Amino acid sequence: MEFTMGQINLQASGKILFGVNEANRLGIEVGKLGKRVLLITEKSFEEGASKIRQILEGHGIGVIVFDEKPVRGSAFTIERCQMLVKGSYADSILVYGDMASIFLARAVACSAPDELHPDTLLANDRCDASSLPCFEVTAEFWNPLLFGSAFTVTDSRNGCSAFIQYRPHLHSLLLCDPVQSLALPERKRLPQFFDLLLHIFSGALSSRASFLSVEYCFAAFKRVWPRRYCINRSWDLENASAFMEAGVLASLAHRDMGASWVFLLSQAICGHFEVPRSIAAMIIAPFVLKFLSRTSSGEFSSFMESLQCFEDVPESPKDFIEAFRVLIGRYAMPSQLRNIGIPRDGLALAAETAGTMLASAGGGGITVDQMYEILENSW
Numbered sequence: 001m002e003f004t005m006g007q008i009n010l011q012a013s014g015k016i017l018f019g020v021n022e023a024n025r026l027g028i029e030v031g032k033l034g035k036r037v038l039l040i041t042e043k044s045f046e047e048g049a050s051k052i053r054q055i056l057e058g059h060g061i062g063v064i065v066f067d068e069k070p071v072r073g074s075a076f077t078i079e080r081c082q083m084l085v086k087g088s089y090a091d092s093i094l095v096y097g098d099m100a101s102i103f104l105a106r107a108v109a110c111s112a113p114d115e116l117h118p119d120t121l122l123a124n125d126r127c128d129a130s131s132l133p134c135f136e137v138t139a140e141f142w143n144p145l146l147f148g149s150a151f152t153v154t155d156s157r158n159g160c161s162a163f164i165q166y167r168p169h170l171h172s173l174l175l176c177d178p179v180q181s182l183a184l185p186e187r188k189r190l191p192q193f194f195d196l197l198l199h200i201f202s203g204a205l206s207s208r209a210s211f212l213s214v215e216y217c218f219a220a221f222k223r224v225w226p227r228r229y230c231i232n233r234s235w236d237l238e239n240a241s242a243f244m245e246a247g248v249l250a251s252l253a254h255r256d257m258g259a260s261w262v263f264l265l266s267q268a269i270c271g272h273f274e275v276p277r278s279i280a281a282m283i284i285a286p287f288v289l290k291f292l293s294r295t296s297s298g299e300f301s302s303f304m305e306s307l308q309c310f311e312d313v314p315e316s317p318k319d320f321i322e323a324f325r326v327l328i329g330r331y332a333m334p335s336q337l338r339n340i341g342i343p344r345d346g347l348a349l350a351a352e353t354a355g356t357m358l359a360s361a362g363g364g365g366i367t368v369d370q371m372y373e374i375l376e377n378s379w
Contacts, residue, residue, distance in 0.1 A: 016147070018176045018248060020241065023137060026052060026094070027059030029173055033133050034091025036062045038084055040105045041096045043067050045139050048183045049096050052137065056094075064088045074104055075118035076156040081108040082115065085132070092133040096180070098188070099143045099277065102136050106151040109134040110166040121153050125360035127166040134172045141181045141189070141240065142196040142247035144263045146174065147255040152357075154271040161271035163259060163357040176248055178241040186232050190331050193231045193243070194282035196224060197324070199262065200250050201289060204303050205296045207365055208257040216253035218306065220246040225310060232331060259361040261354065262288055265371050268354040273342050283337055284378045286325050291374055293317040337379045347375040 017025065030037050037056060041049040046067070053063050066084055070077040085093070085108065093112075095105035110131040111121060121127055138146065145151070149168055154161045184192075203209060204217035223246040230239045254260060265288075266281035273280075293300045300317045307313045314320040325335070334340050337347075355368035 015172075016174045016176070018244075020179055020237070021177065022175055023052060023177045023180060024055060026135065026137070026175070027055045027061065030056060030092060030094060030135055031059045031061055033171055035060060036064065036088060036090045037135075038081065038088065038090040038093050038108075039063050039065045039096065040081065040093060040101055040108070041065065041067050042069070042098070042101055044185070044188075045097050045183055048139060048180055052094070052096055064090060070100070070104070074100070074107065074152075074154045074156070075122065077104060078107050078111065078118045078121075078153070082112045085112040086115070090132075092135065094135040094137070096137040096139060098138075098140050099145070102138065102143065103145075103151040103153075105134055105136065106166065106168075107153055107164070108132075109169065109172075118153060118155075121164055122155055122160075122162045125162065125164060127164055131167060131169045131172075133169040135175070136173070137175045137177065137180060139180045139183055140192060140247070141178070141184070141244040142192050142199075143251060144199055144254050145259065146176075146248070146251035148259070150259065150361075152267055152271070159272040159274075160353055161267055161357060163264065163361045176244055178237060178244045181240045181244055182235065182237065184235075186235070188276075188278070189235065189243075190231060190333060191276065191278035191282040193224070193228070194285055194324075194328065194333070195266075195278040196220070196243070196247060196250060198281055198285040198288060199254065199260070200224070200246075201300075201303070202260055202262045202292065203250060203253040203257065205292050205299045206257050206260060209253070210256055213253040213256045214303075216249045218303075220249040220253070221307060222310065223249075225307075225313065228327060259358075259363055261358050261363060261366045261371065264357045264361065264363075265350070265354040265374070268350045268357065269337075269342070269375075272346060272350050272353065273340075275340055275342065279334070279340065280337075282328065283334060283340070284374060286321055286328075286335075287374050287377045289317070289321050289324065290377075291370070293321065337375065342379070344376075344379050347379060348372055351375055 270277040351372035
């Protein structure tokens with residue numbers, strides 16, 4: 001399956017752009033809708049955000065920047081951004097950063113026009129209110145909900161997360177520019193690599209996976225696996241482009257299937273314990289794969305057999321899981337939840353939250369007890 005740069009046409013609201021230096025089009029696209037925009041970003045992407053701001057200001061667009069660190073969870077931060085939108089008379093929202101920043105921007109975009117309180121979002125699994133145009137520029141190469149009309153909100157008081165569906169504005173835009181992911185520091189891109197591999201397999205083995213979804217996952221694996229040793233020492237544009245292509249393909253697969261329990265479980269850990277979601281996903285990955293090798297053994301074996309056309313690919317699910325563990329050790333990444341300070345008595349809370357989110361997303365395929373078992377083994 002070949003992947004071409006340029007505009008991707010999907011049956012979704014807005015427009016999706018993929019390609020090197022596509023970010024240069026932002027001034028034109030944002031300028032079509034007004035002359036003031038709220039830029040949501042984070043300080044770790046300051047250099048890239050500064051370049052984007054220059055592009056916008058070069059087109060006569062006033063930029064209001066929000067780059068504050070969220071105060072435990074995202075509910076309080078949503079309120080803060082709502083006030084900025086109202087006070088600055090922003091016509092649209094532009095976000096540049098990781099998945100957490102994109103989720104924040106989506107929440108603000110759909111709640112700011114009608115001044116919906118974050119508690120209203122948390123109480124419902126949908127938001128059908130009017131929405132501001134939202135321009136999303138991902139600095140990551142992988143996001144499981146990249147092409148979905150959804151986001152998560154985390155209650156600032158108790159760390160519980162909710163999965164929210166919403167209707168994007170017709171003129172919203174998603175931009176995937178590999179140049180932007182060059183700003184990813186090693187501590188962020190390494191966990192993302194393992195997270196992406198995990199979701200490639202969980203997507204291919206999902207009971208909801210279509211033939212096309214499996215093909216997307218197969219093509220994504222083809223791009224990622226040969227470059228697994230380049231993720232830390234050779235992070236150049238060629239490698240960043242290959243990983244972003246893989247991320248886009250995996251996102252397309254997950255878009256067809258909806259939110260997976262694997263994503264929701266790592267998101268629940270992230271919400272309760274303030275751990276980056278990709279790190280949580282990386283740690284639980286070998287244990288999730290072991291669970292899948294037990295519950296979907298036939299599908300797992302078939303997918304592994306289909307990968308034998310690639311060089312240096314383990315021959316069996318057991319061998320692949322072991323190779324996965326060896327890779328984590330090679331990069332000296334944490335391999336158990338206890339290593340990042342997560343208390344054992346909090347595992348049940350994370351499993352229950354993931355179960356609630358899964359029910360609201362209309363998914364299944366696993367019980368709360370099974371998710372707790374995965375977390376307990378990961379601890």
